[in-house]
Amino acid sequence: MTRFAIGVDLGGTNLRVAAVNENGGLFDHLSLETLVERGREDVVNRLTNGILELVNRWKDRYQLAGIGVGVPGIIRMREGILVASPNLPGWENFNIRGHIARKLNSPFFLENDANAAALGEKWIGAGKNVNHLCFLTMGTGIGGGLIFDGKIWHGVSGMAAELGHVTLYPGGRLCACGNKGCLEAYAAASAVVKAAQEILQAGTASEGLQKLANSGLKMTSARVYELAKEGDASAQEIFNQVGRALGMAIANFINIFDISTFILGGGAVEAWDAFEKSMFEEVALRSYVWRNDPREILKSSLGSQAGIFGAAYLAFQ
């Protein structure tokens, strides 16, 4: 009997549940809203109802291999406790594994969302031909995942690969985590907006950026990227800064881990052509390992579905 798994990607905005076969074919899915304002019990109820709906729809035709759930935030893996999650306010120290288990009545795998996305890329994405990879997801924040020997590297407690919070600029821009100068504070989508605001406040903005600020439209990383494509000097400098921060971080990771493949995912990767030049220059400048033996830095090939595939693959593994 063909096997299938359920993969769940719980985000701050969207809650997605999918049925995936062993070849990486996604054959059924539910796209729900997280509605985090209704409280965590309500979210967990809708999450488990979604899982049960898909399981019941397919369990007579295929054999259920298992269920994987990716959640944003740092998880103490042994206890299944979500320690902190910027995208899920009010969920601090929430026993998420216990609450899901109570509703589900069957075993499942809990995983950090970026770790799950890294595993998805390893399974059927940009990293499918390598055994070691480093994944960075660039959205509002920056998440990280490390795959060593084909498996997620969890560290001692499950909190490994918080790669968005390595310090690049001591005394630099304040990060959501409380530290100053993190990679996230310089390369996430939110950092692009912050950089634009700083330039505007300093009074050094180019004409295009100033016009955008005066237009009444919300300042977003996508709009700054549009300006960069049109050749606006301030917007291009903002993305050069993004590239330098990424390149600096990746150079450090190459020097530490000596792995072959880096994969960038998340919405901000759309702006790849605006930051790649400064990123590659910075990696070459800062890593002598790279200069002697360049590595691959690739775009995610699964996009926003990487997390769902990775969560499902936990069950097949």
Ligand SMILES: [Zn+2]
């Ligand atoms: Zn940080």
